[in-house]
Amino acid sequence: MTIKIYNTKTRQKEVFKPLVDGKASMYVCGPTVYERAHLGNARPVLVFDMLYRLLRHEYGVENVRYVRNFTDVDDKINARAAETGRPISEITDETIGWFLDDMGALGALEPTDTPRATQYIAPMIAMIEDLIAKGHAYAAEGHVLFKVRSYKDYGKLSGRSVDDMIAGARVEVAPYKEDPMDFVLWKPSSDDLPGWDSPWGRGRPGWHIECSAMAYELLGAAFDIHGGGNDLTFPHHENEIAQSRCAGHDFANVWMHNEMLQVEGKKMSKSLGNFFTVRDLLDQGVPGEVIRFVMLSTHYRKPMDWTEKKRVEAEKTLRKWARLTLDVEASRNLHPDVLSAVSDDLNTPGAFSVLHRLAGSGQKSDLANGLIFLGFEAKDLAQFEDDATGFKFTPTIHGNENADVIQCQTDRILELWKSFRSSEEWSEADRLRTLAEENGLLLKYSKDGSYWAERGPNFDSSKLEALK
RNA sequence: GGCGAGUUGGCGGAGUGGUUACGCAGCGGAUUGCAAAUCCGUGUACAGGAGUUCGAUUCUCCUACUCGCCUCCA
Numbered sequence: 001m002t003i004k005i006y007n008t009k010t011r012q013k014e015v016f017k018p019l020v021d022g023k024a025s026m027y028v029c030g031p032t033v034y035e036r037a038h039l040g041n042a043r044p045v046l047v048f049d050m051l052y053r054l055l056r057h058e059y060g061v062e063n064v065r066y067v068r069n070f071t072d073v074d075d076k077i078n079a080r081a082a083e084t085g086r087p088i089s090e091i092t093d094e095t096i097g098w099f100l101d102d103m104g105a106l107g108a109l110e111p112t113d114t115p116r117a118t119q120y121i122a123p124m125i126a127m128i129e130d131l132i133a134k135g136h137a138y139a140a141e142g143h144v145l146f147k148v149r150s151y152k153d154y155g156k157l158s159g160r161s162v163d164d165m166i167a168g169a170r171v172e173v174a175p176y177k178e179d180p181m182d183f184v185l186w187k188p189s190s191d192d193l194p195g196w197d198s199p200w201g202r203g204r205p206g207w208h209i210e211c212s213a214m215a216y217e218l219l220g221a222a223f224d225i226h227g228g229g230n231d232l233t234f235p236h237h238e239n240e241i242a243q244s245r246c247a248g249h250d251f252a253n254v255w256m257h258n259e260m261l262q263v264e265g266k267k268m269s270k271s272l273g274n275f276f277t278v279r280d281l282l283d284q285g286v287p288g289e290v291i292r293f294v295m296l297s298t299h300y301r302k303p304m305d306w307t308e309k310k311r312v313e314a315e316k317t318l319r320k321w322a323r324l325t326l327d328v329e330a331s332r333n334l335h336p337d338v339l340s341a342v343s344d345d346l347n348t349p350g351a352f353s354v355l356h357r358l359a360g361s362g363q364k365s366d367l368a369n370g371l372i373f374l375g376f377e378a379k380d381l382a383q384f385e386d387d388a389t390g391f392k393f394t395p396t397i398h399g400n401e402n403a404d405v406i407q408c409q410t411d412r413i414l415e416l417w418k419s420f421r422s423s424e425e426w427s428e429a430d431r432l433r434t435l436a437e438e439n440g441l442l443l444k445y446s447k448d449g450s451y452w453a454e455r456g457p458n459f460d461s462s463k464l465e466a467l468k
Numbered sequence: 469g470g471c472g473a474g475u476u477g478g479c480g481g482a483g484u485g486g487u488u489a490c491g492c493a494g495c496g497g498a499u500u501g502c503a504a505a506u507c508c509g510u511g512u513a514c515a516g517g518a519g520u521u522c523g524a525u526u527c528u529c530c531u532a533c534u535c536g537c538c539u540c541c542a
Contacts, residue, residue, distance in 0.1 A: 031542080038541075040541080043542075076541090165538080228542080230472080230473085230542085231537055231538090231542055232542070233472085235538080259473075259474095260536060260537085262535080268542095297480080297481075298481070299481085299482075302474075302481090303474080303536070309479080309492090310480070313491075349480095350482055350489090350490085352490080353491075357490075360490095421501090426501060430502075442504075446505060
């Protein structure tokens, strides 16, 4: 299947052709690890998880290398350590664990390589020395700066010119800079900050150099795809390109950028107060599969709006598909329509549309296979079906109550309702149903005789006990 | 100020130079003790203007509006 990808560098959709026949390599900018990943962090993770799955499908699991870094040296981390009095390594270790857990809950596969910046200080220093030797960087007052004017294509990726940006005048001009646009490769560390010995004294790397150095170490001078959020296009990726190209590396062939996430139509930001983490959602009982579904329901190059309404719709759809595919063996081959949608610049919304059609026409095993391909693992879906009650995914929704207790109470309520109905005590049955609904528990049954409950609005598990 | 993206039916959201997206909601029907769930059927759309074309929602230009990045947060 031909894979087409929109390349930011050329601003058009191109047929993807790996540098090495039959193998693919990708590098995606990962998080700075000092706090829980917020919902916006999850978008690139899921987008590039889908790319990774597609490439694995096309070239085989063994032939795809996926590098995603952890930035574990950064002033935000230093600040957090100073605030809390905790050692930096403790903060970064903990945050990395959280990140992998949270993203795992969204069905994201772990990359083949997850390098930490602090493990690649030596290659960074070597690269900086090389850049100085080649006249693309200079040392000044313990800093090393990249000479932006020395790279003629600077600004090409993001479509900017150095002169225009300076005219824009939002550039901080430090006294040691030869040119306002020059950016830091290395900076000095005071004794209380993390630092490494270098030819320019004890210091630490600037932000951009790590990706250039780690991509080179792990993927070589040239690799296929570099991805990240479009906020990174400038300056981060522009700077990466400048460094790597000037060091003599071809660097990435294709550049992919996902659009940003919004919440209820607005940018998610701390200042607007609509900022929340993936873990917040999971703790509120939103299943990871639902988050994944909502994220992939919008094409990655369009702004994605996280809304309560989408969350509800996603949950409904997944529940329906889970019921359909329960006990169904997935077909061995991916349905061609699903594959062609995803192969066309990761058109995951199109793939969902195909899945809807498969569900509608009763092609259950193709549906099951398609779901697995899109990252909704069979075992998770089975769990989802168990969760037709909506509770298995809400273990922490109300503090210390555990899911089993809730499940048990729900089962008892269902039993009671069932017995009222079978003995045709309609008024009692209706009274119970109304009461349950008032507390967010929707009682349902189907022709085949099965009974279940769904979580509705106003769900309050603490009131379940009273319903009996 | 600079750069970029977008404007599709009630809502969400794909796609195409001439033919059905799809989902949700709505409406009609089946089923149902009633209501859901489930099943069947069904309507509404391509921001505005100009141009290219036999023909444009789909290409070009202009206008309006929205959003994002350039700033701690992806």
